[in-house]
Amino acid sequence: MTQGPDSMLSWLGIALLVGGCSDPAPASDGCPQDSAKTAPGICGCGVPDTDRDGDGTPDCSDGCPDDSAKTAPGACGCLHVDDDGDGDGAADCIDQCPADNAKAAPGICGCSVPDTDSDGDDTPDCADGCPDAPGKIEPGICGCESADEDNDSDGVLDCLDICPGFDDTRDADGDAVPDGCDSDAGTCSNDVDCDDGLSCTANVCPVDVCQTTPLFECEWPAEVAANATNLTGIEGPIWDNDFYTDLSGAVWNPVTHRLWLCRNNGPSKIWAVREDGAGSFEIDAHDGNRGEWSDFGDLEGLTFADFNEPTTLYLIVEGQERIKEVDLSVYGTAVSMNDWDTSAHLPLAGGAGAEGITFVPDSYLLAQGFADANGAAYSSALGMGGVMLVGHQNGGKIYAFDLDRSNSSFVFVGEYLTAADETAALEFDRSTGLLYIWHGENHNTLEVARLSSAVVGDDRKLDTVKTHGGPGTVLFGSANHEGIALTPGVPCPAGHRDLFMTTDGGGASSLLWYQQFPCH
Secondary structure, eight states, X not given: OOOOHHHHHHHHHHHHHHHSSOOOOOTTOSOTTOTTOSSOTTTOTTSOOOOTTOSXXXXXXOSSTTOTTOSSOTTTOTTSOOOOTTOSSSOTTTOSSTTOTTOSSOTTTOTTSOOOOTTOSSSOGGGOSSTTOTTOSSOTTTOTTSOOOOTTOSSSOGGGOSSTTSOTTOBTTOSSSOGGGOTTTTSOOOOOOOSSSOGGGTTOXXXXXXXXXXXXXXXXXXXXXXXXXXXXXXXXXXXXXXXGSOEEEEEEETTTTEEEEEEOSSSOEEEEEEEOSSSSEEEOEETTEESEEEOOSEEEEEEOSOTTSTTEEEEEEETTTEEEEEEEEETTEEEEEEEEEOXXXXXXXXXXXXXXXXXXXXXXXXXXXXXXXXXXXXXXXXXXXXXXXXXXXXXXXXXXXXXOTTTSOEEEEEEEEOSSSOEEEEEEETTTTEEEEEETXXXXXXXXXXXXXXXXXXXXXXXXXXXXXXXXXXXXSOOOEEEEEEOOOSSOTTSOEEEEEXXXXXXXXXXXXXXXXXXX
């Protein structure tokens, strides 16, 4: 059908009215370009107001969009609560002391202990054994208020020195008053004679007396063996117990009041012995375990470097000629810590080797002028804080070693003559600064020496203060005394102290306790 112009215009108008263009946007659409939103909301047009964690804060403004408890990381970060248990302003997550409101880090003393330094010596009170004494961080021998000094170099510290300015070990008349402070030094104090026929030279030391007794100047200073207390039976029936045979070394720990003993054979053993509260001693025990350890080789001596490390012991093993460090903190189980091969310096001849070991701290080495093999003053250079002395059965010399605990290396310091051969035991008394040397069965002599020395021929010899004859062999099955242990000589309220002596070779009196040994 033919349409005229008017009809064409009519159809065009209808098309325009029906769908020829889109509707204009409603005047109420706040996000005309965002088909998902008609209003900006919190996040604005083009950004959905999603709240993934449902905490009422949309993700666009939520610093922790997946943590319903936080809208910002805070100190601890998202998903970690910013609790401050001690209320000190430091959140627990960064507070190294979350229960201590005074500290956010342990410092030196640890949490809940203030790092106070009362005496201003740069050592906080918690680590300062003398918190009110700026000159000391540990009491030492003299206590916090007194320096551990020995101004007269007699081996006795000033705080204990009964005769300042003089050598306290010089006592010509044996009256326990040093010659420097004795108005009648050298006069007769008793009528007990010692072989020279002169009553007024009885026990006079160290001047030349008792010349008819060539091996020693002085008699045994304590009760004789027959009057000593026999401890051999504390391990069981005397004739059938471990103490009956081959006891060798001994050492006393004045901090723990424990006597430590060793046996060199069948097998070798170490014991810790304690006072029993009834006037005697018994084998120690800890956590239900007996204070006994086994299998160390031909064990001839034991000692401590630090009495405050009461289960760290140093051993000398004959045959191997080695010094060993062991940890005995677990009773019954020994842990090897170090093993120093000193055999090149300890000659073994016909089974006669190293016997006896003791430790001397640096303070005594310096105070008494201890010298190395070349005559130069020596103190430890490897961190031990002193040197280890080892006695030798063949020739009686003492050998000094500076040990390194970090790698079992050492410096050989030198060798020193003593007053006699067959050195069997050593004991350095830190309370008096004197070295006690027991010379074995062919001599039965107790030498008292200082750490200073002098050249004698091609050797250096320690300065002998005096020598004592032995206690006798009454009740002993063998005269082979091998170990000595002394309790401190200072302080000395009773006027005497204890000495323990062991005997190798067996016998009913293999462990004797002398209770009348002099303090100096």
